[in-house]
Amino acid sequence: MSLDKNWFTEEAAGAGCALSLKIVNKIHEEQTPYQLLEIYQTETFGNLMTLDGLVMLTDRDNFIYHEMMAHPALFSHPDPKKVLIIGGGDCGSLLEVLKHSSVTHADQVELDERVTRVSERFFPDLCKSNNDPRAHLHFTDGIKWIEECAPETYDVIIIDSTDPVGPAEGLFTSEFYHNCLQALGPQGVIVAQSESPLIHAHIITKMHKSLHDAGFVDTATLQFAQCSYPSGWWSATMGCKQGSLSDFRAQDAAGKRFATRYYNADIHQGALAQPEFLRNALDKNH
């Protein structure tokens, strides 16, 4: 079959596959100082946000991504109080972070203020904690923020970025991770979105190496399904300054006092399992 003009389509760059979502209407379009931001009403996935034609999120499936960007990292730290989110302008990761009662302060550093303002309008459910007194929204360059950050400021750093091309490229370097290491307290944990295990395994293995080179003592990749991202399979890669990422607060996660739709303690443990091909590639990496 071929799709008519009532479909939005994203071709995964160079991957020979494409995802399409059936559209009711385009309901917003603007050229921000950084990118083309569009919002579509879809037939079955709720609202859809794209940046320069690439899917950022849909109402229907963003819960998996945002829960997996926040909860495993926070339950891997013994007592996360101060959290930094770089990127994350749709505020979905921030919403999940603020579900943790231990958190006293969350800085979100997003380059493009328009992403957040448009999310407040079209994804209000994701932005309902933006006025939480613990939430501090900053619209500036995350790479510079980290360079200028006082040592040991944060317990957890979440890199909720776009793909490692263009402005986000600097968020995947060993130098950037080293600055994050400095900005983290002694028990600090970093997590970064790390693309598709099927299409981008080379990016994942390189991230592990860069995190180790930067001084993180343990690294681990979480895998999860994410329908609206290329290949439907996505990942987040964590690093910690001491201890082991397999020793997370499983009891606290099992007894969490907030609602989730995807995450739970078993899912956390399960997402840490490495597919055989990735395990082999990571073994060769060392």
Next chain:
Amino acid sequence: MSLDKNWFTEEAAGAGCALSLKIVNKIHEEQTPYQLLEIYQTETFGNLMTLDGLVMLTDRDNFIYHEMMAHPALFSHPDPKKVLIIGGGDCGSLLEVLKHSSVTHADQVELDERVTRVSERFFPDLCKSNNDPRAHLHFTDGIKWIEECAPETYDVIIIDSTDPVGPAEGLFTSEFYHNCLQALGPQGVIVAQSESPLIHAHIITKMHKSLHDAGFVDTATLQFAQCSYPSGWWSATMGCKQGSLSDFRAQDAAGKRFATRYYNADIHQGALAQPEFLRNALDKNH
């Protein structure tokens, strides 16, 4: 963007999403007695087989599906010797089953012989165990096969079927599962492909109920990414006649003497983790 005629596109029925794969050529097409069978050479996913326009498999990502259809069920049985596969005409599940040295006899019952013959030609890697003396290929109706099967014939039954519409509909009923229960030995295990957790959670919860109604004492859904199936997220649901599916032979799986690309003992354990929304739906189910 819109896709030109060099793409194969499958719209997930009623789900408002579609997957496309970039095509080099259509290399085979035939109307079998049962369905339209097409083979495409894709740009990056190797060969692609479709039946009536729906993706059955690609060279690139079928390993996840086939390994997850075979190994968790076989490592959930203490000593699987006799295995039945219903459907599975591409022979990928059979290939994985025969990697287990305990298996002495595998019956594969596929309705459409042409699926297997065409697979032998265009997916030779999946068919390389078809001449194994333990492999017995039958081309007939799986529902009838199970009805006429002597009690306690098999240790593991694998339902590697198409979607629960048309000919495969009868493979998702409580009556069919009850016949499978009869055909299984006292420690028998069944596994059936069970669609997408994102799109078809209602099918998964119904399958658990039907398996329990049929007499299986424990049920569990395995989740895994599968790029070329609708939503990129797929599942297989297991049932056992005694004991618990969480007590699989983890040590044997960790020490397996055959190669896999996705499956290992950690992946098995991890795939058993139920997303929170599915756990809640299954709890309500009981």
